[in-house]
Amino acid sequence: MLAEVLDYLKPEKGDRYLDLTAGYGGHATAILQATAGTATLVDRDENAVHELKRLFPKAALKHQDFLSASQTLAEAGEQFDIILADLGVSSPHLNEADRGFAINQDGPLDMRMDNRQELTADTIVNTYSDAELADILWRYGEEPKARQIARLIVGNRPLHSTKTLAAVASRAWPGKSRVHPATRTFQALRIAVNDELNLLERSLPLWVQLLAPGGRIVVISFHSLEDVIVKRFFGELAGDRYDATLKLLTKRPVNASTHELVSNPRARSAKLRAAAKINI
Ligand SMILES: C[S@@+](CC[C@H](N)C(=O)[O-])C[C@H]1O[C@@H](n2cnc3c(N)ncnc32)[C@H](O)[C@@H]1O
Numbered sequence: 001m002l003a004e005v006l007d008y009l010k011p012e013k014g015d016r017y018l019d020l021t022a023g024y025g026g027h028a029t030a031i032l033q034a035t036a037g038t039a040t041l042v043d044r045d046e047n048a049v050h051e052l053k054r055l056f057p058k059a060a061l062k063h064q065d066f067l068s069a070s071q072t073l074a075e076a077g078e079q080f081d082i083i084l085a086d087l088g089v090s091s092p093h094l095n096e097a098d099r100g101f102a103i104n105q106d107g108p109l110d111m112r113m114d115n116r117q118e119l120t121a122d123t124i125v126n127t128y129s130d131a132e133l134a135d136i137l138w139r140y141g142e143e144p145k146a147r148q149i150a151r152l153i154v155g156n157r158p159l160h161s162t163k164t165l166a167a168v169a170s171r172a173w174p175g176k177s178r179v180h181p182a183t184r185t186f187q188a189l190r191i192a193v194n195d196e197l198n199l200l201e202r203s204l205p206l207w208v209q210l211l212a213p214g215g216r217i218v219v220i221s222f223h224s225l226e227d228v229i230v231k232r233f234f235g236e237l238a239g240d241r242y243d244a245t246l247k248l249l250t251k252r253p254v255n256a257s258t259h260e261l262v263s264n265p266r267a268r269s270a271k272l273r274a275a276a277k278i279n280i
Pocket of ligand 1: 021022023024025026028042043044045048065066086087088089090113
């Protein structure tokens with residue numbers, strides 16, 4: 001959603017730019033072309049940070065999750081004119097089987113964005129109780145058959161590969177379906193392994209604090225659980241109230257254009273929300 005990101009962030013020469021999920025630098029390349037200013041680039045994935053170092057030797061790089069990076073920046077009193085958070089996994093996460101995210105490729109049950117972290121999908125799948133698994137599948141995957149899949153997982157342990165997990169979870173959904181029947185199971189485990197919703201919820205207030213008056217923020221989410229958090233948070237700080245700190249730039253979430261969907265079908269679930277900090 002590069003065109004939309006540029007449209008809402010309106011990067012200008014000299015702008016201070018914070019990218020909380022810089023990935024492989026697609027957005028950063030375009031934004032830095034316009035700002036020719038300073039950039040702070042964050043990503044919790046080692047391979048992404050390696051690539052970012054190569055692409056942007058002058059940027060301040062942080063190999064951290066965005067909550068701890070934002071806390072450090074806020075404590076240091078930093079301010080930014082544009083902030084971007086393009087949430088979720090990157091294409092290499094999904095394309096490299098050994099990262100354990102891909103449902104259609106065989107790999108270890110890993111799913112960590114940051115490989116320094118201890119918790120993996122394998123630990124959750126093989127050691128969590130039936131009830132804990134069902135809770136994760138229900139809350140993070142919105143899986144209607146959460147209990148049944150949790151029981152299937154527990155009854156078929158040990159499970160150490162994405163292929164076996166996908167096969168076991170699929171038994172709850174016999175017959176044909178449009179999407180892979182284990183999609184919600186994989187989403188739930190990924191969110192749990194990377195603590196995605198908790199980090200987002202706790203980071204949003206810091207991002208507003210880090211935004212300079214008049215500054216713009218864009219958050220792109222890839223599933224409704226994330227989007228609801230962003231929508232609620234922006235809504236609380238904006239609106240028709242004397243002490244509003246944000247002005248909404250998007251009343252509804254913006255979707256990827258049909259033009260983009262042709263070359264990047266993964267963008268079909270992307271939802272972009274943007275806001276500006278009110279000058280106070
Ligand atoms: C959709 S990709 C971003 C792509 C990037 N905008 C680009 O143009 O190349 C999401 C990136 O965010 C990173 N990420 C996800 N959650 C994170 C978090 N809580 N803290 C830091 N990085 C995170 C992932 O490792 C991944 O590289």
